[in-house]
Amino acid sequence: MTAKIELHLHIEGATPPALAREVAARKGVSTHGMFAEDGGYAWEDFTDFLRAYDRVAALFVTPEDHRQLAESVLRECAKHGVIYAELAISSDHVAEGDPVRFAEYLAAITEGAEAAETATGIKANFVATTIRHLGPDRAARAARLAVDCGHPRVTGLGLAGDERLFHPADFAPAFDIAREGGLKLTAHAGEACGAQSVRDALDALKLDRVDHGVRAVEDPALLARIIDEGVHLATCPGSNVALMSYRDWRAHPIGQLRAMGARASVSTDDPPFFQTDMTREYLELTSAFGWGPAEFAAMARDALDAAFCDAATKAELAARL
Numbered sequence: 003m004t005a006k007i008e009l010h011l012h013i014e015g016a017t018p019p020a021l022a023r024e025v026a027a028r029k030g031v032s033t034h035g036m037f038a039e040d041g042g043y044a045w046e047d048f049t050d051f052l053r054a055y056d057r058v059a060a061l062f063v064t065p066e067d068h069r070q071l072a073e074s075v076l077r078e079c080a081k082h083g084v085i086y087a088e089l090a091i092s093s094d095h096v097a098e099g100d101p102v103r104f105a106e107y108l109a110a111i112t113e114g115a116e117a118a119e120t121a122t123g124i125k126a127n128f129v130a131t132t133i134r135h136l137g138p139d140r141a142a143r144a145a146r147l148a149v150d151c152g153h154p155r156v157t158g159l160g161l162a163g164d165e166r167l168f169h170p171a172d173f174a175p176a177f178d179i180a181r182e183g184g185l186k187l188t189a190h191a192g193e194a195c196g197a198q199s200v201r202d203a204l205d206a207l208k209l210d211r212v213d214h215g216v217r218a219v220e221d222p223a224l225l226a227r228i229i230d231e232g233v234h235l236a237t238c239p240g241s242n243v244a245l246m247s248y249r250d251w252r253a254h255p256i257g258q259l260r261a262m263g264a265r266a267s268v269s270t271d272d273p274p275f276f277q278t279d280m281t282r283e284y285l286e287l288t289s290a291f292g293w294g295p296a297e298f299a300a301m302a303r304d305a306l307d308a309a310f311c312d313a314a315t316k317a318e319l320a321a322r323l
């Protein structure tokens with residue numbers, strides 16, 4: 003199986019539906035309306051997707067829940083050939099700003115990640131992801147928590163959530179805290195909003211890479227800058243197609259981006275919400291753009307270059323690509 007690198011995967015968004023059913027049953031929580039007929043999760047549009055996400059996330063409360071979630075998400079990744087994954091985790095979902103609870107949470111998901119690595123060889127780090135629609139103050143507190151936790155697997159800060167709210171500059175204080183604390187930086191931009199959102203995020207937050215970023219193709223000057231500066235875009239075509247930004251994979255900018263020399267890679271975002279997984283992404287990219295082993299290997303090398311892990315881990319993973 004082709005070895006793959008996954009840089010953009012929200013931990014709760016990747017919850018296997020069978021695990022959600024199991025945890026809900028264990029707690030006696032109703033799952034009425036949670037699941038779609040296709041076996042994934044039900045949602046109507048982007049706003050409703052964010053609500054559905056929170057509902058699934060709220061099932062996971064205890065350290066044992068979180069350990070189980072991390073292990074099953076990473077085992078699922080490994081089934082599709084992923085050898086390294088960065089999980090977007092959010093203290094806002096699990097710790098409400100409390101450093102002790104956050105430390106407990108990190109210990110639990112680390113245990114899950116270690117079990118998955120022992121079973122499959124997959125390696126993982128965590129990107130502490132702030133939630134845009136909760137506002138800049140919560141983001142700054144989450145950034146402080148991420149820096150202060152000093153956990154070796156927390157290697158980056160991210161920003162996800164509703165891109166239509168606030169301005170990237172509002173989150174500069176959070177990103178300054180993280181940069182000064184030695185974390186790498188990424189943010190969602192150019193998914194729900196256009197090219198200007200990507201430019202603003204790059205300028206205001208001094209990012210090391212961008213999540214999605216695909217709508218940068220709408221602005222030739224920005225696209226040229228991204229190519230020249232080698233800005234990595236961690237795109238999620240299946241997610242974008244499901245959220246209806248693009249009618250199908252052929253219409254997705256990833257083909258144009260890579261053909262023009264941009265450093266863009268493919269991840270799955272929230273796979274059971276979007277009927278996708280890495281196997282499906284690769285199959286769809288092959289049928290849309292004719293990509294084969296050479297294209298996929300080049301893409302995986304670019305993703306590894308942009309990964310938030312140390313040089314020794316990069317060298318070890320590069321040997322497996």
Ligand SMILES: O=c1[nH]cnc2c1ncn2[C@@H]1O[C@H](CO)[C@@H](O)[C@H]1O
Binds near residue numbers: 012052055090162
């Ligand atoms: O596809 C997406 N686009 C934007 N935000 C997302 C997406 N998937 C998840 N989240 C956001 O990330 C947070 C947890 O990391 C979730 O709370 C959700 O708001």
